[in-house]
Amino acid sequence: MTENIYVVGHKSPDTDSVTSAIAYANLKAQLGVKEAVAAAAGNVNNETKFILDHFGLAAPMVLTDAAGKKVILVDHNEVGQAVDNVMQGDIVEVVDHHKIGDIQTGKPIFFHNEPVGATGTIIASLYEQNGVAIPKAMAGIMMSAILSDTVLFKSPTCTEKDKAAVSKLSQICGEDPMKFGMEMLKAKSDIKSKSALDILMGDFKKFDFSGTKAGVGQIEVMDLADLTPKRAAILDEMKKKADAEKLDMIVLMLTDVMKESSDLLFVGNAASAAGFEKAFGGKLANNSIYKEKCLSRKKQVIPPLESAFKK
Amino acid sequence: MTENIYVVGHKSPDTDSVTSAIAYANLKAQLGVKEAVAAAAGNVNNETKFILDHFGLAAPMVLTDAAGKKVILVDHNEVGQAVDNVMQGDIVEVVDHHKIGDIQTGKPIFFHNEPVGATGTIIASLYEQNGVAIPKAMAGIMMSAILSDTVLFKSPTCTEKDKAAVSKLSQICGEDPMKFGMEMLKAKSDIKSKSALDILMGDFKKFDFSGTKAGVGQIEVMDLADLTPKRAAILDEMKKKADAEKLDMIVLMLTDVMKESSDLLFVGNAASAAGFEKAFGGKLANNSIYKEKCLSRKKQVIPPLESAFKK
The missing domain is CATH 3.90.1640.10 (inorganic pyrophosphatase (n-terminal core))
Structure with missing residues (x-):
């Protein structure tokens, strides 16, 4: 054989x-x-x-x-x-x-x-x-x-x-x-049938930014408003996942394909939050930073995070 | 510019x-x-x-x-x-x-x-x-x-x-x-003009075998006998190099292109010597093990060393 x-x-x-x-x-x-x-x-x-x-x-x-x-x-x-x-x-x-x-x-x-x-x-x-x-x-x-x-x-x-x-x-x-x-x-964006955990884990990858253990996920939808009813449940799953996997932070890109922009949800410890704000040049409000013209995890989210946490 | x-x-x-x-x-x-x-x-x-x-x-x-x-x-x-x-x-x-x-x-x-x-x-x-x-x-x-x-x-x-x-x-x-x-x-094999150090360093690469720091070099000649007069001096340079660079071992392949075989010179500490002997299934004699049909560092020397030192 x-x-x-x-x-x-x-x-x-x-x-x-x-x-x-x-x-x-x-x-x-x-x-x-x-x-x-x-x-x-x-x-x-x-x-x-x-x-x-x-x-x-x-x-x-x-x-x-x-x-x-x-x-x-x-x-x-x-x-x-x-x-x-x-x-x-x-x-x-x-x-x-x-x-x-x-x-x-x-x-x-x-x-x-x-x-x-x-x-x-x-x-x-x-x-x-x-x-x-x-x-x-x-x-x-x-x-x-x-x-x-x-x-x-x-x-x-x-x-x-x-x-x-x-x-x-x-x-x-x-x-x-x-x-x-x-x-x-x-x-893809038929998210009505999806649980908050499905949404988080649908396209989830782990990274190590100079020792900061991170998970970065992404979900693409035609209209961000579709996700609003599930936002609290998604943040709750992000917290549970970070605890269970001993991650310092989790970022979830809620990407609006039509507007070509992403709401970047964040959970994590204080040091990670500072790095996250540095990476995206903004202040966390209601657990997120909204970025215009941001579609790509690989080109627009991972590189600024790598730079922000570089020692 | x-x-x-x-x-x-x-x-x-x-x-x-x-x-x-x-x-x-x-x-x-x-x-x-x-x-x-x-x-x-x-x-x-x-x-x-x-x-x-x-x-x-x-x-x-x-x-x-x-x-x-x-x-x-x-x-x-x-x-x-x-x-x-x-x-x-x-x-x-x-x-x-x-x-x-x-x-x-x-x-x-x-x-x-x-x-x-x-x-x-x-x-x-x-x-x-x-x-x-x-x-x-x-x-x-x-x-x-x-x-x-x-x-x-x-x-x-x-x-x-x-x-x-x-x-x-x-x-x-x-x-x-x-x-x-x-x-x-x-x-290439005109080695008469070469010093022992030139011979060692002519094609020298460093490797890490599960924590064992090693240098592995190679010289190819038409007839191994050409190298005999320089053997002691070469071993001496290998010892100096291992000390200076804090390497656990150095292997130098003296490759006879015509016979398609190599004399593997070795210097290093006792643990490395044991690993070297395990890798090539022989006993060190006069600082070397002779291997028939051995020409390639990449295919015939590095893989057995990696296996022998694997933890």
């Missing part, structure tokens, strides 16, 4: 991490690596479910522990964001678009990171570099991932390469990107 | 690290990044000098401190192997073929690592991916780097991709690879 190689994205999986796993496992299989298996580090969210259903694909298996397993990491390269015990597994490849983190290996591997809007953009170009035709469903989910991660090209992380990839992929899958993107966002 | 971006390889520069810096800076310039400047983290060795002279190129400028500078790292991705203060500089790209090390960044960058025999192979493919024609001299030095790092294809690190690259590059530069490779090796 051949040993599986699990292609897996980060915890609290978002669309890019799940679809990248599926599309990269497909590319590997087409290149003859039959043991590549797509996996997700948890259950898929509403947006991802909508996309997979639309293109006729099943959700990948859930992998939560990498101990003793061969894994290819997509859409992340930090131990804290990976499935449990990833360093007790065998990391054989990494394909990502984030800052370079703390993954180390004992031998040389394929590790490709590129500053583009989505891992989907990179994987689409890897099909091309390997001379492999992109199947229709794979084109559809990669297009969706790019539209999701770049918030329909509005995010400052979006590059010309992302737009060119969507243009090519939309021709293969036969969907109008902007029309499909709006449907996708509607599926 | 535009700020320079220094393309630079590892300390104790070898041919692949120097020529990769030159060839990648050339590619960047052809892509419109005029501020890319090739650099070397020290003076070039005899082999590299022979190659650069042959293809009519000057040795790059020497860069020893990256503080406050923009750098592209080629042929390494470990802080300990990089020019001083690399984390106080701004690492904007990494192109390498080693294990994944401890470089971290604050924002997403282009980071491409591939398990092939030489960084030169990767850079040749980056010319191709970017649709840029390879100039004759650049083809010559990249071909030389691949031949050098793979010891004329004999090293277990050598892949089909390396061989295909040499085949393509040799057509562009007009040199017969095997004939030129032998001339290159002769230039």
Whole structure:
């Protein structure tokens, strides 16, 4: 029996991490690596479910522990964001678009990171570099991932390469990107059915800012007012999560996709609050700072936090 | 004035690290990044000098401190192997073929690592991916780097991709690879003029094996007997170096290219000696263990040391 190689994205999986796993496992299989298996580090969210259903694909298996397993990491390269015990597994490849983190290996591997809007953009170009035709469903989910991660090209992380990839992929899958993107966002921002904990954990990542342990989550909605009734319950879940995980602070970006702005909810100790206010040049009022033109955790929230806490 | 971006390889520069810096800076310039400047983290060795002279190129400028500078790292991705203060500089790209090390960044960058025999192979493919024609001299030095790092294809690190690259590059530069490779090796293994310290430091890298601080160097010769008269002096320099740099151990691979085997010289404390013997399944005799079919530090020396010292 051949040993599986699990292609897996980060915890609290978002669309890019799940679809990248599926599309990269497909590319590997087409290149003859039959043991590549797509996996997700948890259950898929509403947006991802909508996309997979639309293109006729099943959700990948859930992998939560990498101990003793061969894994290819997509859409992340930090131990804290990976499935449990990833360093007790065998990391054989990494394909990502984030800052370079703390993954180390004992031998040389394929590790490709590129500053583009989505891992989907990179994987689409890897099909091309390997001379492999992109199947229709794979084109559809990669297009969706790019539209999701770049918030329909509005995010400052979006590059010309992302737009060119969507243009090519939309021709293969036969969907109008902007029309499909709006449907996708509607599926994502249907928060009525979500609990406060679902909202907090939907896209939650842990970071270490010079010793300050932090969690930073994000939820995107079409209208911030939809979240107002759940605000108190969300703050309560943030406090519970910070206590349970011994985090110094938790930030949750409530992102209004239409206004391209975010209300940054904060809970944490006094030192963290000072760092948070320094990072965003404002005063906390009612547990939050509102930032205009702020869509990207990676480009507009993590870097100022890193600078503010730098010793 | 535009700020320079220094393309630079590892300390104790070898041919692949120097020529990769030159060839990648050339590619960047052809892509419109005029501020890319090739650099070397020290003076070039005899082999590299022979190659650069042959293809009519000057040795790059020497860069020893990256503080406050923009750098592209080629042929390494470990802080300990990089020019001083690399984390106080701004690492904007990494192109390498080693294990994944401890470089971290604050924002997403282009980071491409591939398990092939030489960084030169990767850079040749980056010319191709970017649709840029390879100039004759650049083809010559990249071909030389691949031949050098793979010891004329004999090293277990050598892949089909390396061989295909040499085949393509040799057509562009007009040199017969095997004939030129032998001339290159002769230039490299001219050790009569070298001091014991030159021999130790010619290709010396530092590693951390689960807390055991180590230096591992390598010298390749056509005939091990050439080194016999200098053995005592070399061991003496190894002891001095270990003391001066507070290293627990130093290993120096005396590699016989013709016999494809290495005499592994060792100095270090008792715990390290036990780990060294465990790693190579032998007993130290006269400060060394002789290993047949052992050419590659990366594939045949570092991994067993990492396993032996793993806690």
